[in-house]
Amino acid sequence: MFLIKNLTRISPTSSSIVTRFRSTGSFTLASRFCTASETQIQSPAKIPNDVDRSQYSGLAPTREGEKPRVVVLGSGWAGCRLMKGIDTNLYDVVCVSPRNHMVFTPLLASTCVGTLEFRSVAEPISRIQPAISREPGSYFFLANCSRLDADSHEVHCETLTDGLNTLKPWKFKITYDKLVVASGAEASTFGIHGVMENAIFLREVHHAQEIRRKLLLNLMLSDTPGISKEEKKRLLHCVVVGGGPTGVEFSGELSDFIMKDVRQRYSHVKDDIHVTLIEARDILSSFDDRLRRYAIKQLNKSGVRFVRGIVKDVQSQKLILDDGTEVPYGLLVWSTGVGPSSFVRSLGLPKDPTGRIGIDEWMRVPSVQDVFAIGDCSGYLETTGKPTLPALAQVAEREGKYLANLLNKIGKANGGRANSAKEIELGAPFVYKHLGSMATIGRYKALVDLRESKDAKGISMTGFVSWFIWRSAYLTRVVSWRNRFYVAINWFTTFVFGRDISRI
Numbered sequence: 001m002f003l004i005k006n007l008t009r010i011s012p013t014s015s016s017i018v019t020r021f022r023s024t025g026s027f028t029l030a031s032r033f034c035t036a037s038e039t040q041i042q043s044p045a046k047i048p049n050d051v052d053r054s055q056y057s058g059l060a061p062t063r064e065g066e067k068p069r070v071v072v073l074g075s076g077w078a079g080c081r082l083m084k085g086i087d088t089n090l091y092d093v094v095c096v097s098p099r100n101h102m103v104f105t106p107l108l109a110s111t112c113v114g115t116l117e118f119r120s121v122a123e124p125i126s127r128i129q130p131a132i133s134r135e136p137g138s139y140f141f142l143a144n145c146s147r148l149d150a151d152s153h154e155v156h157c158e159t160l161t162d163g164l165n166t167l168k169p170w171k172f173k174i175t176y177d178k179l180v181v182a183s184g185a186e187a188s189t190f191g192i193h194g195v196m197e198n199a200i201f202l203r204e205v206h207h208a209q210e211i212r213r214k215l216l217l218n219l220m221l222s223d224t225p226g227i228s229k230e231e232k233k234r235l236l237h238c239v240v241v242g243g244g245p246t247g248v249e250f251s252g253e254l255s256d257f258i259m260k261d262v263r264q265r266y267s268h269v270k271d272d273i274h275v276t277l278i279e280a281r282d283i284l285s286s287f288d289d290r291l292r293r294y295a296i297k298q299l300n301k302s303g304v305r306f307v308r309g310i311v312k313d314v315q316s317q318k319l320i321l322d323d324g325t326e327v328p329y330g331l332l333v334w335s336t337g338v339g340p341s342s343f344v345r346s347l348g349l350p351k352d353p354t355g356r357i358g359i360d361e362w363m364r365v366p367s368v369q370d371v372f373a374i375g376d377c378s379g380y381l382e383t384t385g386k387p388t389l390p391a392l393a394q395v396a397e398r399e400g401k402y403l404a405n406l407l408n409k410i411g412k413a414n415g416g417r418a419n420s421a422k423e424i425e426l427g428a429p430f431v432y433k434h435l436g437s438m439a440t441i442g443r444y445k446a447l448v449d450l451r452e453s454k455d456a457k458g459i460s461m462t463g464f465v466s467w468f469i470w471r472s473a474y475l476t477r478v479v480s481w482r483n484r485f486y487v488a489i490n491w492f493t494t495f496v497f498g499r500d501i502s503r504i
Contacts, residue, residue, distance in 0.1 A: 034237035040242035058140075058172035059094065061153075061418075067092045067137060067175035068416030070407065072154060073145050075102055075125055077181030077393045078375030080479075081400030082407075083129040092137035093129060094174060096157055098144050100125055103205055105393060106474050107487065109250040112202070112211040113257035114499035120486040122205055123479040143172075145183070148347055150368040153418050155179065177418045178370050178407060181347075181357060182400070185338035185376035185391060194314030199334035202246055211333060215254075216503040218330040219262065222269050234317060236273040241311055241319075242335035244281030244284075245439045248295060250333060251277050252442030255302035259443075261499045276305045276327065284447070285389075286437055287453060291447045294462045298441050338391050344377050352379030352388050360384055361429030363403045369419055374399040389432055402430045438470045446470040 062069050067089050072079045075097035083093055099482045101122040110116040125140055126133040147156040154173050161167040187203060189195040200214065201207050218235040221227070227235075238254055240247045254275050263270040276285065277299065283306070284292050296306055309321040320330045340355040350358035350367050356379035357365060365371040366381070375396040379388035389395045406426060407416075415421030436450035436458075446467035451458030461469075471491070478484045 046466070049186075051148060058157075059174045061175040062088070062092070062137075067428075068411065068418075069094060069137070069175070070178045070180065071096065071174055071176040071183060072180045073097070073155065074182035074375065075099055075185055076104050076178055076182060076184045076375055076396060077102070078184075078396035078400040079106075079180065079399045080123075080125065082180060082374065082404045083125070083132075084183065085401055085404030085408075086129070087408045087411060088129070088131040088135060088138065090408060090416060091178075092135065093131055094176075095125060095129075095132060095140045096126070096143050096145055096155070096174070097140070098142065098160055099204070100140060100142060101205075102128060102479065103203075104474075104478055104483070105203070105246075108205070108208055109246065109253045111205070111208040112215070112250065113253050114212070114261075114501060115253060115256075115494050116487060116490045118209060118498075120483055120490055123483055127480055127482075131311075141172075141174075145343060146171075148179075148181075148349075148371075150349075150371055153177070153179075153370065153479060176370070178410075179372065179379055180403065181337055181344075181365075181371065181373040182375045182396075183341060183343055183377050185344075185356075186341040187334060188337045188339040190336070192311055192314060194316075194319075195334055196312075198314050198316055199241070199332045201334050203338075211331065214331050216501060219266050219269065219273075220503070222272065222330075223266065230328075233272055233274075234328040236269055237329050238275045238331045238333070239274070239319065239327060239329040240275065240333045240335060241276065241278045241280075242337065243277060243283030243285075243306075244335060244337060245284065245437070245461070247277060247279070248283055248299070249337040249440050250335065251275055251299060251304050252302065252440055255299065255304050256442040256491060257499060259302065260428060261501060264498070265501060267349060274305065276307055276329075278307045278309055278311065278321075278327070280308070280310045284439060286454065287439070287447060287449050288451075288460050291449055291460055291462060295439070295441050295447060298443065298445055302442050337362050338376055341377065349373075350381060352381055353387050354379055356388065361386070362406060362426050363430060364397060370421070372403055374403055394435055395432060398432060399430065438466075438473065440467060440470050 070086060070093050071092045072083055072095045075095060080102040083095060086093055103123050104121040105118055107121045109120055111118050131138045139158060143157040143159045145155050146158050154175050156173045159170040161169055185202040187351045195385040198212050200317050222232045222235045240251050240423050258273050262273055282292060284295055309323060311319050312322050313320040318326050320326055344357055349365055352358045357373040357377055358381035360366050360381065361384055363372045363374050365373055376391040409427065410416060410421050410424055413424045415424040434452045438446060438448050440446040444467050447462055448466040449460045450471050453459060475484055475487055478487055
């Protein structure tokens with residue numbers, strides 16, 4: 001990487017060195033990168049005026065004899081499933097993402113209370129697609145995409161610096177033959193004041209780490225001598241906004257943690273800690289009515305209080321509902337669904353009715369060549385006559401698998417190069433079949449709904465058997481054998497020794 005970094009920062013007087021590398025072929029890695037000076041000479045109009053030209057370079061277009069380049073924006077369910085299935089004998093793969101791992105989101109709530117360790121739900125991208133760390137033309141860049149130039153087949157990116165003032169973000173661009181936008185979505189706040197500043201979301205590993213540290217900090221602070229009773233109750237009041245599967249599963253994990261671990265290890269505060277779940281409508285709206293009633297009953301038994309209401313304002317120590325009720329909190333977790341990200345909104349591409357990138361039945365963006373979109377950032381255009389699919393992991397994974405097979409088919413038909421797949425027969429369009437929904441609610445109980453829709457016939461069950469099915473299903477769905485081993489060991493040690501309550 002040190003050598004690559006120096007190559008990309010070569011001065012204008014040294015550009016001939018790169019030319020010699022290319023002409024001799026003795027250093028093929030150098031030919032894949034264009035320096036800032038080359039970029040300026042070849043296409044000065046393509047670099048924005050407000051960009052420092054001395055810090056702008058990137059991956060040059062692929063040449064004859066090189067494999068076509070597929071650029072994947074994002075490392076979520078859709079992007080990682082696509083990278084896993086892409087044929088690296090046909091393509092070079094370049095991934096651009098602000099994280100170098102995939103998060104197994106169904107088990108993320110378990111990490112907040114110590115049931116699982118954080119590494120158990122994080123799968124490195126280099127393990128999902130080994131070519132990224134082995135092949136000379138495949139790369140992973142820890143960066144965000146800032147702009148798409150579809151006419152030039154380029155994406156403009158900016159590296160992450162983790163908030164360090166000593167490092168300047170490095171701007172670069174990547175030329176693609178095929179582009180897959182799989183950048184996901186962001187948490188919906190509905191424009192409510194104070195949510196971004198005071199609430200914690202539950203979408204990334206660092207969110208789970210923040211929740212865990214905040215929860216354990218409040219437990220320890222509440223036991224401090226001299227603290228008032230009102231402040232103690234506030235610190236120990238955990239509020240979850242959003243009654244979807246994520247909010248319900250986190251509430252169930254939290255209630256389990258309180259009943260089994262807090263009562264034993266924080267006996268001074270065991271009667272003061274409470275969990276409140278706030279939802280504007282019905283919790284678990286995608287599940288059968290019988291399952292929803294069972295979930296509410298079991299959560300109430302676990303000490304979770306259910307409040308129906310709409311949050312109007314969020315302050316640093318309390319939130320206000322639409323009826324004027326003030327709810328003090330020590331920990332606020334926001335889980336009200338997702339919406340289009342600021343990056344998706346900034347793209348000059350057609351959008352579906354919900355604001356996602358508009359696609360056709362083959363995951364293509366119809367208005368531009370060689371651009372595909374999958375996962376939570378995409379949705380069917382109205383012209384297709386299909387409804388937008390829900391933002392679920394199984395939808396994103398299925399779309400990633402389909403598009404990987406489609407790109408492999410295009411590559412085998414010599415359509416992998418830019419603007420070369422217009423006449424290729426794509427085959428059957430993508431069809432989504434819902435496999436069912438599952439959610440754990442704590443106390444070794446879960447919900448399993450295997451019907452295609454709420455109105456369809458099929459299997460739905462509750463209780464311990466459902467909890468066993470839930471655990472078995474997700475254990476088999478964990479990406480690697482390494483992480484399956486981690487998860488199984490974590491579950492076993494938690495069962496025998498209890499949850500880890502260290503605040504690290």
